[in-house]
Amino acid sequence: MKRVSVIIIVFLSSLAPLISCNQESGNKKLQHKIDSLQAEIVKAYVPGTGEIMSNIVQPHHYKLWLAGENKNWELAKYESHLLAGGFKRIQKYHRGTTEATAVPMIYPQLDAIDLAIRQHDQKQFDSSFVLLTGACNTCHQATNYGFNVITVPGVKSGFENQKF
Numbered sequence: 001m002k003r004v005s006v007i008i009i010v011f012l013s014s015l016a017p018l019i020s021c022n023q024e025s026g027n028k029k030l031q032h033k034i035d036s037l038q039a040e041i042v043k044a045y046v047p048g049t050g051e052i053m054s055n056i057v058q059p060h061h062y063k064l065w066l067a068g069e070n071k072n073w074e075l076a077k078y079e080s081h082l083l084a085g086g087f088k089r090i091q092k093y094h095r096g097t098t099e100a101t102a103v104p105m106i107y108p109q110l111d112a113i114d115l116a117i118r119q120h121d122q123k124q125f126d127s128s129f130v131l132l133t134g135a136c137n138t139c140h141q142a143t144n145y146g147f148n149v150i151t152v153p154g155v156k157s158g159f160e161n162q163k164f
C-alpha cells in the first residue's frame with residue numbers, strides 16, 4: 001500500500017511541470033484575449049455630440065413641437081422622452097466634456113414641458129417650448145457653438161411621412 005502511494009506521488013510530481021506549463025500557456029492565451037477585447041473597445045463606435053444633436057436632439061425637438069401643436073399629448077410625451085434620451089447619451093458618451101457638464105441645465109426645461117403635456121395645457125406647452133429652445137441656444141453659446149441657432153419651428157410638418 002505504501003509503495004503504491006509512493007508511486008502515485010512520484011507520478012503526480014512528474015506531472016507538475018506539465019501542469020505549470022499548461023497554466024502558463026493558458027495565462028498567455030487569456031492575456032491575448034484581454035488585449036484583443038481592449039483593442040475592440042477602442043475601435044467601438046461612439047456617437048459624436050454633433051451626431052447626437054442632429055440625429056436625435058434636433059428631430060425630436062421638432063417632433064415634440066408638432067405633437068404639442070396638434071394636442072397629440074401621447075406622442076408629445078414620447079417625443080419628450082426621446083429628446084431627453086439624446087442628452088443622456090451626451091452625458092454617457094462624453095463624460096467630462098464641457099457639453100456633458102452643461103447638459104443638466106436643460107432638464108428643468110424638459111420637466112416643465114412634461115408637466116404641460118401631463119396637464120394637456122397648450123399655452124403652458126408653448127411657453128415652456130420657447131424656454132426650452134432658449135436653453136438649447138444658451139448651451140450653444142456656452143460651448144462656443146453659438147452659430148448653431150435653434151428656433152421654434154412653424155406648425156407645418158417637415159416630416160411628411162408621419163402624422164402629428
Ligand code: HEC
Nearest residue numbers: 049050053054058061099102103106136139143145148150
Ligand atoms: C449641454 C449643451 C447643449 C444643449 C443643452 C444643446 N446643445 Fe445642441 N449642440 C451642443 C454642442 C456642443 C454642439 C456642437 C457639437 C459638435 O459639432 O460636435 C451642438 C450642436 C447642435 C446642432 C448642430 C448639428 C448640425 O449638424 O448642424 C444642432 C442642430 C443642435 N445642437 C440642436 C440642439 C437643440 C434643438 C437643442 C435643444 C433642444 C440643443 N441642441 C441643446 C450642445 C448643446
